[in-house]
Amino acid sequence: MHIYRPNEPVNGRIARNDLCTARKAAGFVRHVEIDVSGTNLVGQVRPGQAFGIIPPGVDDKGRPHKVRLYSVSSPTRGEDSGPPGSVIATTVKRTIDEDWETHKLFLGVASNFLCDAQPGDPVLLSGPNGKRFILPASPDQHDYFFFATGTGIAPVRGMVMDLLESGCPSKIVLIMGSPYATDLLYHDYFLRAASEHPNFQYATAISRERQSDGHDPMYVQDRLRTDRDRLVPLLDSDRTLIYICGLAGMELGIFQQLALVLRQSAMENYLQVDPETLGDVKSWSRSMLHKEVRPTRKVFMEVYA
Ligand code: A2P
16 A cells, blocks of 8 residues: 555556446446556556546645545456556546536546546556455455445456456356446446356346336345345355445445345344344434444445545
8 A cells, every 4th residue: 555645646647548338328437547557556556445646737726636536446457458467447437516606517626637638648646545445365265245336336347357357266246236227337348247257147226217127226235125036145155245335325225125135144244233223124324334233344335425
């Protein structure tokens, strides 16, 4: 970690910058690859960690922009577009908003800088950051259940690539949630990976449209109900780790659904719940998390507002 501090960043170069969503998607998300060859970041950046971007220029008070952290979506071996470990990637959503008071358009500084950057452009980097939300040291001793919403898929892409490409025989389930089917990220890659690797199952949860399998609009946790027979056996196993990445709030619904579909001894692998709280799962709230409802060490979370 912290090979380069934000006050002593290093120069990388944009290697690729591709649209990640379908052309008609509601949001704009890009897969941005950065060549770090010649720096000490080569081979040192893992999916689940983040790296810092220092946007060029100054803010409205004339001060240099502060560092922003972006989640690594590349596998540990790096992207295909360079020598091993020398091209890292992130998955960036353009931030576009309207100021409530002035009605002026607000464009997120770093996300729009990255989304507009062209191959060859220089970019100032720091990092890597983060040591908790990563794969375990001995990956084949576990099975994996990933829940991701939106750009929360970034670390999951790199982790799934790390697991599948190493020939790890572990069972892996990924449930990816997005508003519309056009907003699913890396969908073609995951479909192909699932068809090529019998140990990898991929399911989607579309929140504002009917599912392609006919189910009503749903959130990621609802797949535990609709696909119970195929998903619950994996969660029943002592080997399984749960990774949750995406919108803050998603963990509550997932925990509630785990408590509803799993027998108590299996649920206790993932959650420690006060006995008086257990009877009334549907009324759990976020304020109970880390108090009455506590995730165990088998649950890894990276959620953001
Ligand atoms: P929705 O916005 O329809 O309520 P994105 O980041 O691309 O907007 O995608 C985030 C996805 O996560 C959307 O489908 C969003 O649904 C969904 N979502 C929002 N809140 C939750 C929640 N509490 N639990 C699970 N999924 C959620």
